[in-house]
Amino acid sequence: MIDVAREAGVAFKTVSRVVNGEPVRRESLERVDAAIAKLGYRRNIGAASLRSGRSRTVGLLVYEISESFQLSLAQIVEAALAEKGYRLVVASTMGLGEREAEFFESFCANNFDGLIVLPSTVEQSYMRPELEAGVSIVFVDRPPKNLETDVVLAENREGMRHATEYLIAGGHRRIGFFSLKLDNYTGVERHGGYRDALDAAAVSYDERLVSEWPETRQQALEALDAMLALPSPPTAFLSGASPLAKRLLWAFRQRKITPPFVSYDDFELADLFEPPVTVVSQDSRRMGLAAVDLLLQRMQGDTTPPRVVRIPTHFIERGGSIMPEA
Amino acid sequence: MIDVAREAGVAFKTVSRVVNGEPVRRESLERVDAAIAKLGYRRNIGAASLRSGRSRTVGLLVYEISESFQLSLAQIVEAALAEKGYRLVVASTMGLGEREAEFFESFCANNFDGLIVLPSTVEQSYMRPELEAGVSIVFVDRPPKNLETDVVLAENREGMRHATEYLIAGGHRRIGFFSLKLDNYTGVERHGGYRDALDAAAVSYDERLVSEWPETRQQALEALDAMLALPSPPTAFLSGASPLAKRLLWAFRQRKITPPFVSYDDFELADLFEPPVTVVSQDSRRMGLAAVDLLLQRMQGDTTPPRVVRIPTHFIERGGSIMPEA
C-alpha cells in the first residue's frame, strides 16, 4: 500500500480510502487506480479485518452439504450475502456432531462477523460466550439447544401431517414410517405430524410401524422386512428425510415392490423413479433469505429478543398410485 | 495474549510458544494452559497469518460441488489436509466460469498457503502473477490453460473408450453420445475416447449421433428425438458426464424407453434406476490424495518442473441388458 501511495504520489491512507470506496478527489482516485493496476497490488483482507474487527465474512455450518436442501440453502445464502458485500464460507460436519464445535472454534478464530448454523443434534451451550460477546448467530432447520438465538424453521409438523393425510385419504390405515432419530427437533416434529394425522383419522398408532433412523441400506431393508412380516403389514410408507428415502427405495427394489410412498425432503432425481416420489419440500429460498435477513439485522446491532420464523413446506405430488396394491 | 501472560506470570511471547506447541518449560506450560482455560482465550488466526505470512489454510475451487465426484474429492482433500494440520476452505463457482477469478482473488486476499483448482473452462493466465510470486497451486480434473502447474487427471480417454467398447461388444454399431462441451479438456478427451473405440472397431463416426452439452432436460429430449428420427437411429447411448446422464434418463423416460446406456461419472442413486446405470467412475480418493501430496510438496518449497499425475478410472457394471432392444 505504501508502494502504491508512492507511485501515485499520495499518502498511503488515501490508497486505503480508494480501496474502500470512500470519497477522494477524482484526480487522486485515478492516480491511485493506475498505480494499483501497474503494481498488481491486492489488499490484504486479513490485515484489514485485524484492525477493523470486521471481516465482512459470514460462516455457514451445515451437517450434510450433500443433502439437496442444505446445498440449495447454501447457494441462496451465498447469493443473498454477496449482494450485501459479504463473503460466505461453508463448512459441513458431514453428520459428525463433534465437528460442529471444531468448526465453530475455527470460525471464531477467523473473526467472522456472523454465523448461520444448521445444527446436528448436539447441544450448543459452548457457543454462549461468543454469543454474549456480540457474535451474531442465526440457527436454521433446528433450534439451538441450551442457547437463545434467532431461528428459522420449516413447518415440519404440518408438512409431515399433510403427507400422512394424503396416504390416509388414499385408503391406507397401516402406514410404515421411517423416522429421523427422535433425539432432535426435526425428528420429533415430523414424527409428531405423522401421529397427529393418525389421531385425527382415528387410526391407531403402532410403534412396530415406526423405524427410527436405519443407518444403512441394509438396516432399512431389515426394518422393512420386519414390518412386512407383521400380521397386518403396512400398505404405504413415509420417510422422514431424504437419506431415509434413498435407503428405502433401495429396500423396495430388493423386495421388488413399489408401494405408495411419500418422503419429507425433496431430492434430486426423485421425479425419475418409477413410480416418481411424491415429497414434502422445504422452501430453501425463503428459509435462506429469512436467515440472512435476521443475521444482517443482528450484525447491525439489533438486540431485541430472539425471534422464531416458520416457513411453510410445499407438497409436491408426483403421481404414482396412492391406492393400496390390492 | 497479554492478559493470559499476566495471568500466568510469564512474558506474552511464552504464551505464543505454548499456543504453537514450541518447547517451553513444563511449569510455564501448565500455568499458561490454566490461564488460557480460565480466560477463555482464543488465538486470532488472522493476526498470526498476517505476521507469519502463512495461514495454514488451503483453498479448493470447484465448479460444481453438487456433482458426486467433486463433493467426494472435497471430503477426501479436507481429511488429508486436516491430518497435516491444514484447514480447507471450499468455494464452488456453480458452473459460472466468471466466478473463478473472483474466488481466486478472494483466496489471495486471505493469503492462503495453497490452492487446488478444478477449473471451469475459462483460461487461467490471471493466476500467473501469484504463481510466480510463490503461491502453490495444483490443478485437478483439467489442466490449466495458459499456465504451468502440477495437475492430477483422470484417464478420461481410456475410461470413455472402455465404455464405448463395452457397448460395441454388446453388438451396437450406432451409439448416441451426449458429450460435454468440446471447448475443454475433459470434453475433448472423453469424446476422443468414444471416437478411438469406434475407430478400433471400424465403426464409422457419425456426428449426428453426437449431442454437445444439451443444457436442460428439454434440450436433451430434443437431441434424443433427433437421433431417434434418423434413418438408422442409435441402439445404445453414452453420456460424457453425470449431469448429462440425469437429463438423458429423464428424456428416456419421456419416451418410455430404456436403451442400453453407460455414463462417464458415477452419481448417487445410479444403481437404483431400472435398469441400473453402468458407469465409468473417477477415483476421487486417489485423485484427491495425489493433489494434496503435490500441493504439500510445493508448499514445502519444491521448485522442480510441474508434473502430471494420471489416475485410472473404474468401470462399474451394474447390469441391465446391453443387447439391442429388437
Added chain:
DNA sequence: CTGTTAGCGCTTTCAG
C-alpha cells in the same frame, strides 16, 4: 478531502 499517528494480535529476530 487529505495526511499523521497509533495500534489491531500475533510472530519474528535477536539478545539474554
Added chain:
DNA sequence: CTGAAAGCGCTAACAG
C-alpha cells in the same frame, strides 16, 4: 529455554 523490541498490512481517530 525465555524475553524485549520491531513490525506484518491495514484502518481508526483525529488533526489539518
